[in-house]
Amino acid sequence: MESPKSNTETEIKSEESKSESKETKQEAWGYDLYPERRGTFTPKISNILLGKEGKENLEKIKCEKNVYHCVKNSPIVKTMMAALKSSGCPIDIRRHISCEVCDYSVSGGYDPQLNQIVVCQNVSTKEGMVQGVLTHxxxxxxxxxxxxxxxxxxxxxxxxxxxxxxxxxxxxxxAWSQGDASWIKIKKAHEDCVKTKALYSVMAVRQIGKLEAVEIIEKVFPKCYNDMEPLGRRMRRNSEDMHRVFREAAYYGYDI
Structure with a gap:
């Protein structure tokens, strides 16, 4: 008959269990949001009947056309590609950008393990959306x-x-549309919008609670909010900012 475990052995097992749980949490990268990337995507009959699935090949072709058009014509995408090339990380669109089926809660993603951008072909269906995903x-x-x-x-x-x-x-x-702005705090609206978007992104990628995510964001916010490399400015809606960034790229040493 096996002898009862000592308190020390129990404590060791408990610590090992905590360690395993922590490692599992650290491995939670949100890849459940990218089923094609994990090789787990299979069209469902119900979604095919609703027209949501079953056209993956056509969606991929359309997505890849939008990616190509953005790479060739979008001022901000071209600027980002030049900045990456200048930093020693040139982009090959066949290697570093992939159109895939994703969960409908996300429009794109970045896989640091493969150094690859995912454009969600079933969500980012318009060129403007693809431009936003690529830049982000x-x-x-x-x-x-x-x-x-x-x-x-x-x-x-x-x-x-x-x-x-x-x-x-x-x-x-x-910021107004997501409830982060009012006419009496216009100056703070942009910061609040950034915090909200960052919060949802962090929570989508990693399995942590809202309070923990807020605490982390607040801790790093001042430094990260003021770091505007490699674009040098914030993109305002309905402005010429994208074209200004493109024109200013040479001043930063970016070869476009």
Missing amino acids: EMIHMFDYCRNHLDFRNMEHLACTEIRAANLTHCSFLS
């Missing part, structure tokens, strides 16, 4: 290349999400 994810790629970010570090992850939201997404109008 190229900022993550830039941070991984230039700043050597560790995406397993929650503060690093929060920082790059803050930077991507700060440079490419938020304006007073978008």
